[in-house]
Amino acid sequence: MTSGEHLDRLAVLAGRSWSVTELPGGLTNVNLRVRTDDGREPALDVVVRCSHGDPSLLGIDREAEHRNTLAAAEAGVGAPVLEFRPDLGMLVIGYLPGRALVDADFTDPDVMTRAARAVRALHAGPRFTGHFDMFARRAAYLATIRERGFRLPDGYEAYADPWDDVRRALAVRATGTVPCNNDLLAANFIDDGTRTWLIDYEYSGNNDACFELGNTAAECGFTPEMTQAWTEAYFGTPTRADHARVRLQALCSSYGWSLWGFIQAAASPLDFDFWSWGLERYEKARAAFADPGFTRLLEEASGA
Structure with missing residues (x-):
């Protein structure tokens, strides 16, 4: 829908004239920036x-995405919602000033501080509709792949035992859930130099805060030192268990979201190399499982 088809059916644009620009990014949607140009206020x-x-x-769940986008706006870190048209597959939100971050931006301590502040505000905001758990999500994705005969990389399922070890370790000191975006890659942070907003609530739901942090660390390619700084920016004075939980949740993010890529590789009509996208995350997970410090992380996360 890159041509703006059906935009005239939106109530906010009724009787108006406008210009349309397609925004970059978006692997499950097309994002159009629409500006009225009729001189009317x-x-x-x-x-x-x-x-x-x-x-x-x-x-x-598009209904949950809509409700959680509203909640994020109420928390002060999301764009305002102007209209939701599930019949058209459209959600209309306000355009946020600033720019989408890229991975390298997080090497700036000020950017990391602002981003962590926004994440804390989201987590302190209204509860979301629905829950997100990467262990359940991975199981559902794997079931879809098996049922449909989609391709998996060799050896993917060989990590069932250590994956279960991670699940058990994280369950020992579970502290409850908070409203999470669950997909905070760099491009979903909008920063204007003084403030950061968070966008894209397709996978949002109440979850462990450490998954949110670990997901960003994994998606943005943080070094161990950056992951430590990121955890400190969020928690202030994190415990050893907090650091370990974030690192284990980064592994969970890579291992689980890799299946998203393999499903998209088989099913998406988009001209994008989803297989390589998924394989990159799978290789990160394999490296984390094989890391000599993996057992120590399990022990520290569980408080052993």
């Missing part, structure tokens, strides 16, 4: 998220 500058494909294949 109020002028509108919005983003229309146009979803495509089968959301159930990836575990996406």
